[in-house]
Amino acid sequence: MSSELELLAQIGLNFELSEEHRMFQQVVREFAQKEIAPVAAHYDETGEFPWETVRKMAAMGLMGIEVPEAYGGQGLDAIASALAMIEIAKADAAHSTVMSVNNTLFCFPILTFGTEEQKRKYVTPVATGQAMGAYALTEPQSGSDAAGIRTRAVRKGDVYILNGRKSWITNGPVADYIVVFAMTDPEKKHHGISAFIVETDRPGFSRGKKEEKLGIRASATCEIYLDNYECPVENRLGEEGEGFKIAMTTLDAGRVGIAAQAVGIAEAAYEAALAWAKQREAFGRKIGEFQAIQWKLADMRVKLEAARLLTLQAAWKRERAKRTGERYTLEAAMAKLFASEAAQWITYEAIQIHGGMGYSREMPVERYFRDARITTIYEGTSEIQRLVIARQILGLKTSL
């Protein structure tokens, strides 16, 4: 054993990334800064879907980071996923949203609950970038109350007939396949929810208008409609009635990704503010020489590092769960809550440090501020994260 490894073994806790993780992080960082950062403002302005850069991300394997090589993925771990999310989000949050949906909200539930046939047919094309995935849980009347969905799936022989409306579907306008949650037995409430893999080129599937959003504007979002859509029984994901568990398990994984996204946005804002403080002068001095600015930068750095540690802890727990099967609901919710709220504050202060220039579209900080806003809302609001955390630490079944 080398002396460095011996030392680490004695300490028993290691905050260093492994050599493999560091190399992967460096490759993604270089790609993100070279290919994505320069086009981020353009796609934010136009709201167009960034097909060209998304295809480049797919060619790098970023749409199937944890997907086993047998299904076209990179076969890496949850830490690598978090590191990639941070780097892509730092360059552009919208690109990281597209990546997050494909990796975690689409591939993850099929890999975890799907059949061999479903993995081959649906995970492989998404992981290799030949197709786009999405996840449809939310409905107009049920966002936070995920068990309150009304979309119905009625079995008729070898098919389920799906009817309903899903809203705020990220990747909806471009998705080839969508994991859709529907009620198979409304009497049983959340135990009556089932999950289905829907192909968007089949009759009975249609899309609403694209949403015009405050931030992550290049990631496409829309409503989707199911009108007597015939879903073959072999496209049911998991057992009948297992849908709510699938939805929640998937969101645990997704929340680690959103925490990483928030860290990436916050890091971009912090670095921009730090550079500005070193360069901008007022009253004959660099503004970074004033205590008012120093304290802001110090607090930004502390919140950023705390958010990163909580996020990597949750990613580590998520990786360990693949072997132990234990839940990491608490760690995922804590990471998402803290990192998303830290990103609000850090991007707000980054604008404040930039003064008028921070409010201008000439600089990227106003985009970081707008993009950060969604992280306290999607994949469970901050209020829902607090509820989840409280239930976990108090050992309550419900706090509603």
Ligand code: CAA
């Ligand atoms: N993992 C596994 N099972 C879970 C679970 C988890 N994390 N959380 C709950 N469950 C199980 C419970 O054990 C329970 O099972 P049993 O009844 O068999 O004992 C069952 O699910 C019901 O649990 P609750 O009583 O806690 O359910 P609830 O109705 O009170 O709701 C909630 C819980 C936490 C509020 C949940 O509804 C929730 O997370 N809401 C937020 C929804 C959300 O995040 N939506 C985001 C949409 S997706 C999105 O934003 C994607 C995008 O486009 C980018």
